[in-house]
Amino acid sequence: PKIALGRDGAVFVSWTRRIEGRFAGDVYFSRSLDGGRSFEAPRPVRDTPEPTSHRFDTVTVTPSGRLYVAWIDKRDLAAAEAAGEPFAGASLYYATSEDQGATFSPNRRVAAHSCECCRLAPVPAGEDRIRILWRHVFDGNIRDHALAEIGPDSASAPDRVSHEDWMLQGCPHEGPHMAAGSDGEHMVWFSGAPDAGGVHYGYRDHARDSTIRLQHLDARPGAGKPQVAVRDGHVDVVWLAVGAERSELLHVHSHDAGRSWSTPRAVATSAGSVDHPQLLTDVDGVWIAWHTQDEGYRLLPPPASSFEEP
Incomplete structure (x- = not known):
């Protein structure tokens, strides 16, 4: 589980629940508004009718109080496979809340072709945004790192920040x-x-x-x-x-x-x-x-x- 603290004793928790399928999960969220004494019923963060494997979640609170949940998502991989098209890795998605987790925005994609099993690293960026670091699948199956800035309505293009040129046919589970x-x-x-x-x-x-x-x-x-x-x-x-x-x-x-x-x-x-x-x-x-x-x-x-x- 991931935990973040908000204003006035708010506690936010996200985690991944296993679902049917190999290496499959569904990201859930719950909150407490009384300092952790009680928590609301858990609910999924995805906005798709059925899970297509969402894992390796993070939860971050900005100085303004905006809440971000980000995760590795395989909906684009599933769509590509259904269409008979190649797709490297998974994708990085997020949702945001401006009411302490009572409601969330639609899911938005940061980038396609993230490494599928490497943990994410977010930090607040200014009052209302975050930056997130992840292992990305670059051309040629190079698995180095990328950084993006995420806001309430959009994300910047991935910016490559490491250049070891590690070619790997698989995920190292090392975020x-x-x-x-x-x-x-x-x-x-x-x-x-x-x-x-x-x-x-x-x-x-x-x-x-x-x-x-x-x-x-x-x-x-x-x-x-x-x-x-x-x-x-x-x-x-x-x-x-x-x-x-x-x-x-x-x-x-x-x-x-x-x-x-x-x-x-x-x-x-x-x-x-x-x-x-x-x-x-x-x-x-x-x-x-x-x-x-x-x-x-x-x-x-x-x-x-x-x-x-x-």
Whole structure:
């Protein structure tokens, strides 16, 4: 499930319910207007009579209070298959609400040919809009990343923001992550490209319309699942490095908005099954949440950082 907080104690939740069919789901939404004490009956966000597989949902609230739900949608794939036409990947769709989720707009498409099983990364953009980062299927079955700005009535054209040229006949189940900066977005992602595999960082500078401050944070096999958080110009990134005997949770820090980075340090390790790490921010700073089979749920402070100039 995904959760977002609104005004006056409102709580918004979205999730994917399994439906009949292979890799099929239906995105549902519910809300609480009393701080989570009670929730309304769940309802689907789609505006089609029948689900055609909608999954990997996100829910985001803007400073104005507008609510966005976005997801990976296979209605265009189903239509292409019915017409006997080729269609790569799936599509990215969204719906928006200006009344705290009481009603939603019609479903609108952001882009066709999104990767079909990679999670999405949205952030608020201004008072009433959001930006969303996703893995896209470019020509030649290249699965790099694209960014778009979404408003109440329309979305910008996809803007390619990573260029590892990873050709893959399938979906890696490895979505990107993003955090808003002062004049752009801090982005992290995984690539399996032969000459550029592992964990990457980049800053999308909207004034330059380019991705700058690129860093290949970890090129080792097994490195992936990155997360990024920003607080007062400080940037934290965590990721997993999965080995033959144990998984390692790694962290780097930048005190200058991604221009220079600390030496990667291990936060924790685990020999059992592990979940994806998450970065959480509050008034006191940044915390790392990690759930593992052997150790359970842990909330960890980032390690002390030593800095190196790139």
